[in-house]
Amino acid sequence: MVRCRALYFDGTSLRLIDDHVVERGNEVLVRVRYAGICGTDLQILRGYAGFRGVPGHEFVGVVKEADDPNLIGRRVVGEINVACGKCDMCSIGLRRHCRNRTVLGIAGRHGSFSEYLKLPPENLHPVPDGVTDEEAVFVEPLAAALEISEQLHIEPTFRAAVVGDGRLANLIAQVLRYRVQELRVFGRHERKLRLLEELGIEVALSVSEEDRAKYDLVVEATGRDSGLKTAIELVRPRGTVVLKSTIAGEYRIDLAPVVVNEIRLVGSRCGQFPPAITALRQKLVDVRRLIDGIYPLESYLEAFEAASSPGTMKVLLKP
Amino acid sequence: MVRCRALYFDGTSLRLIDDHVVERGNEVLVRVRYAGICGTDLQILRGYAGFRGVPGHEFVGVVKEADDPNLIGRRVVGEINVACGKCDMCSIGLRRHCRNRTVLGIAGRHGSFSEYLKLPPENLHPVPDGVTDEEAVFVEPLAAALEISEQLHIEPTFRAAVVGDGRLANLIAQVLRYRVQELRVFGRHERKLRLLEELGIEVALSVSEEDRAKYDLVVEATGRDSGLKTAIELVRPRGTVVLKSTIAGEYRIDLAPVVVNEIRLVGSRCGQFPPAITALRQKLVDVRRLIDGIYPLESYLEAFEAASSPGTMKVLLKP
DSSP states (O other), X not given: OEEEEEEEEOSSOEEEEEEEEEOOTTSEEEEEXXXXXXXXXXXXXXXXXXXXXXXXXXXXXXXXXXXXXXXXXXXXXXXXXXXXXXSHHHHTTOGGGOTTOXXXXXXXXXXXXXXXXXXXXXXXXXXOTTSOHHHHTTHHHHHHHHHHHHHSOOOTTOEEEEEOOSHHHHHHHHHHTTTSSEEEEEOSOHHHHHHHHTTTOEEESSOOGGGTTOEEEEEEOSSSTHHHHXXXXXXXXXXXXXXXXXXXSOEEEOOHHHHHTTOEEEEOOOOOHHHHHHXXXXXXXXXXXXXXEEEEGGGHHHHHHHHHSTTOOEEEEEO | OEEEEEEEEOSSOEEEEEEEEEOOTTSEEEEEEEEEEOHHHHHHTTTGGGOOBOOOOEEEEEEEEOSSGXXXXXXXXXXXXXXOSXXXXXXXXXXXXXXXXXXXXXXXXXXXXXXXEEEOGGGEEEOOTTSOHHHHTTHHHHHHHHHHHHHSOOOTTOEEEEEOOSXXXXXXXXXXXXXXXXXXXXXXXXXXXXXXXXXXXXXXXXXXXXXXXXXXXXXXXXXXXXXXXXHHXXXXXXXXXXXXXXXXXXXXXXXXXXXXXXXXXXXXXXXXXXXXXXXXXXXXXXXXXXXXEEEEGGXXXXXXXXXXXXXXXXEEEEO
């Protein structure tokens, strides 16, 4: 059991507390080194998922206490869904969809905006030496980006588009670029698009007549409801739109083109960690330039303000 | 060239005309025996697709004139999408998604609510002797029902649900029953559900707690926007919802469960005719009991009133 500093969300506001208790039980106690602020965290502070407690689900840390002595001192990242192992979803291998799951900093489990967190040992993955802490904190969102290729067969002949230019959209574009014949990112922020251009990725500020109904695969990762409308404009008949934005509230959308053009919409959430760790180790993805700022826990107001600003990519907390 | 009687929609109202000209060119002239009234026709009369002309796309008829003398006198049904054969969609075999297509009674081409219609010879399929006219007029909607299994791999272990109890929902249920382990139809009209029960298909008037997030495959065929909400309630994580309703206007929908549960939504429209003809020939599907009334062209007001009534299944016109 440790008592430590953490950010606590009571349903209305976030505040720094110094008496957050983490009782590890049979789980593993991890000292958090970095925690990333994600779009979902910003949604949670607006009421998404009705979460109360310590938010945060992206992290890299060092094992402080565990039943297995080999784990102690290891640098780790952690899968955020904690499964029961017994329900129908667990029994068909869909542990991330466990009916009784808790989710780190999102549902029924305190998260990573804290000096310490706990997770079961099976959720943890060691970080190889070639991957720095600043890179490892991106394993969770990078796994979410790679989830698309677990769900879909991405053909090398595909023409693909990403709608959005933020944190997750950037990672998705970096992952897709090696897998498709043609890739274009449609964004709204010149600075963010420039980050992609510097990696040799084609970008656009608006949808041209030629782009309409052209793409085999379109990934919507804007975090805004207008993104889906653009995605449906871009996708070809019988093509696929992947929905990556979890948005609280209702969309207003004309689904007639989805039926007439027989489009597939595929919701996509968390991914597996090992391919994300591999992609970082192999330097296939450049995450370092996405970090806009690193803040200590006590500067959380500043950190969240920075993370909410439209021009920002990734903000890290260093608890 | 023939001059004949037909129903004409001018964008505001439908009326019977007696000077409808059908000039076949290189196409085939067909004397219509029966034309079915479909949900899409009712939508068209409310403004869907901005169609002007003779509506109607379900029919069975007899070839009157054709370049190929072997066709003359043959009983035929016809695929409704007329493709250019040259665009990128045609070149990958997706002729029903041709960029330049016309669609019988729906887009740029007069339809089957007429004594005569024309279609290219490659769109026509002969009707085998064992299939009556009253059955053959169901080939088009039955092909739309079978389209689901062209788009998706339906595993025999699936638990499937159909939302809706109308014309198309009934055909979809009849097609799915032989392909899945468990099937339940969720409807609102006791009489329509009884038609399914008589075929040994399980039905329900409401979604129970046990039904929630249970089904591997859910087909939405209500023709109303509330159907999608129910479908998303029924489908399991990583399951598939097929959208069959083409509805004019916007849906209001909360897509967060689609993302969190990684659901696939698949739009589905027209299907291939040969498997539908085979299903009728093999008596795998019972369509005769779906016919609620047969009206001559001049009784079109009565026919459309009957087709619009919530208790009605299929209404046929006999031009």
